[in-house]
Amino acid sequence: MTALLATICLILIAIIVVQIGKVTELASKIRGEEEVEEQANKRHGNYSMLFMVVFLVATVISAWYYKDSMLWYGPHESASEHGSSLDSIFNITLFFTGIVFIITQILLFYFAWKYRGQRGRKALYMPHDNRLEVVWTVIPAVVMTFLVVGGLDAWNEVMADVDPNEEFIEIEGTGYQFAWHLRYPGADGKLGARDYKLVSATNPLGQNWTDPKNVDDFHPSEIYLPVGKKVRVRITARDVLHNFYLPHFRVKMDAVPGMPTYFVFTPKTTTEEYRRKLGELNLNGEPKYPEWHEPIDPNDPESPKKYEAFDFELACAELCGKGHYAMRRVVKIVSEGEYQDWLSKQPSYYLSTIRGTEDDPNKDMLFESEIRERRQEFNDKLEKAISAEDPAAKTIELNHVNFETNSAELTKLSAYQLDNLADALNKYASMSIEISGHTDNTGEPEYNQQLSEQRAQKVKSYLLGKGVAESRLAAVGYGATRPVADNSTEEGREQNRRTEFRITAQ
Numbered sequence: 001m002t003a004l005l006a007t008i009c010l011i012l013i014a015i016i017v018v019q020i021g022k023v024t025e026l027a028s029k030i031r032g033e034e035e036v037e038e039q040a041n042k043r044h045g046n047y048s049m050l051f052m053v054v055f056l057v058a059t060v061i062s063a064w065y066y067k068d069s070m071l072w073y074g075p076h077e078s079a080s081e082h083g084s085s086l087d088s089i090f091n092i093t094l095f096f097t098g099i100v101f102i103i104t105q106i107l108l109f110y111f112a113w114k115y116r117g118q119r120g121r122k123a124l125y126m127p128h129d130n131r132l133e134v135v136w137t138v139i140p141a142v143v144m145t146f147l148v149v150g151g152l153d154a155w156n157e158v159m160a161d162v163d164p165n166e167e168f169i170e171i172e173g174t175g176y177q178f179a180w181h182l183r184y185p186g187a188d189g190k191l192g193a194r195d196y197k198l199v200s201a202t203n204p205l206g207q208n209w210t211d212p213k214n215v216d217d218f219h220p221s222e223i224y225l226p227v228g229k230k231v232r233v234r235i236t237a238r239d240v241l242h243n244f245y246l247p248h249f250r251v252k253m254d255a256v257p258g259m260p261t262y263f264v265f266t267p268k269t270t271t272e273e274y275r276r277k278l279g280e281l282n283l284n285g286e287p288k289y290p291e292w293h294e295p296i297d298p299n300d301p302e303s304p305k306k307y308e309a310f311d312f313e314l315a316c317a318e319l320c321g322k323g324h325y326a327m328r329r330v331v332k333i334v335s336e337g338e339y340q341d342w343l344s345k346q347p348s349y350y351l352s353t354i355r356g357t358e359d360d361p362n363k364d365m366l367f368e369s370e371i372r373e374r375r376q377e378f379n380d381k382l383e384k385a386i387s388a389e390d391p392a393a394k395t396i397e398l399n400h401v402n403f404e405t406n407s408a409e410l411t412k413l414s415a416y417q418l419d420n421l422a423d424a425l426n427k428y429a430s431m432s433i434e435i436s437g438h439t440d441n442t443g444e445p446e447y448n449q450q451l452s453e454q455r456a457q458k459v460k461s462y463l464l465g466k467g468v469a470e471s472r473l474a475a476v477g478y479g480a481t482r483p484v485a486d487n488s489t490e491e492g493r494e495q496n497r498r499t500e501f502r503i504t505a506q
């Protein structure tokens with residue numbers, strides 16, 4: 001029905017237009033063509049002047065109205081050092097192009113009005129004018145040179161790589177469909193080597209675990225950075241083209257598979273400072289940016305205000321596939337103290353996920369730091385046992401002493417803890433110990449008894465080899481008779497298979 005009415009309306013409008021045309025034609029025949037045409041020209045000229053005024057006023061008003069939504073104004077000020085020089089390039093360019101825009105629009109409409117068709121006026125044919133050519137070539141050339149040189153200067157500042165001798169933080173962002181994998185260098189400050197051939201389910205970045213620089217690298221879910229420190233971001237991609245975009249820091253760089261790119265920037269505003277700025281009040285006590293004072297959930301007026309919940313963010317600025325929108329990560333800019341605090345809580349990816357598993361190429365060795373940690377741990381336990389009054393507290397489990405399956409052969413890495421024990425026995429010359437072997441309850445009791453004895457003996461011989469007197473060492477096998485945990489679970493059985501020693505004299 002509506003469609004029918006609309007069609008009828010359109011037909012009627014068409015008929016009216018045709019009729020008006022016919023009336024005008026008849027009227028011009030009565031009054032004479034020329035006069036009518038001149039009047040029409042004058043009317044059209046006036047309309048175009050009116051259009052110009054409305055159009056320019058609307059342009060200026062809308063630019064003013066939306067200025068706070070633009071990246072380099074008001075609430076969207078740059079939060080990085082180089083960002084401010086990019087913003088001023090934008091402003092200068094907008095200033096000059098704005099002037100040219102307004103002047104040319106005014107002239108365009110003014111000339112169209114002034115030189116509208118009039119009786120007796122003839123067009124002036126001017127094939128060439130050197131002076132005019134020079135004017136409109138030289139002025140734009142000078143302005144363009146000025147803008148381009150200023151732009152180049154900003155570009156060089158933004159794109160300058162770090163000097164290897166200066167202090168900076170290097171982090172890495174790897175884009176894949178559809179997320180960012182972030183990597184930090186850990187305590188050594190250096191990112192470890194990668195090889196795409198090593199990429200697997202457990203090694204998403206293809207880190208080479210034999211490179212010691214990889215040992216402390218960690219993979220956070222958010223970007224944390226201290227304010228005022230130079231940051232170099234290494235940017236790569238694992239599948240298709242992505243784009244590493246930090247809008248508030250004016251950082252934007254393609255992430256290209258097979259070709260690492262980089263960007264250097266220095267954050268100058270912390271997240272907290274930026275939130276405060278967005279929530280600022282003006283002199284009358286009213287919000288300076290009212291849109292930032294709205295609740296984040298429009299249906300819940302009690303929810304936090306937008307400025308309170310604000311976070312810097314990392315996005316992908318390449319249309320990389322249908323899950324592209326999901327490539328968001330929160331960026332937090334904090335004080336140096338908060339940053340160090342956060343750093344100290346980040347677990348190394350290798351040590352927490354790879355170390356000791358099938359994928360660990362370093363299974364058969366200990367890192368210096370691990371040797372130190374284990375020694376410290378052993379000595380602490382020993383001191384505690386020595387000073388304990390309770391006889392039950394005089395027993396220490398040798399938790400890093402292990403044997404090959406169903407055998408009394410010590411594993412290679414057991415030597416480290418046994419050496420700690422030998423050192424302790426040499427240090428406390430009057431100390432005697434009883435070494436005891438324990439098994440779980442699977443298998444025949446006789447076999448377990450025998451195996452536990454052999455294992456205790458093996459530890460004893462090791463210590464004898466380190467120069468400890470035989471009179472200070474006893475070796476006993478207890479089989480499965482002294483469990484410390486439930487033998488019905490695999491976890492419990494693992495705890496029951498153990499080697500201990502008890503201080504019998506000190």
Ligand SMILES: [Cu+2]
Pocket residue numbers: 175176241242243316317318319320324327
């Ligand atoms: Cu992407």
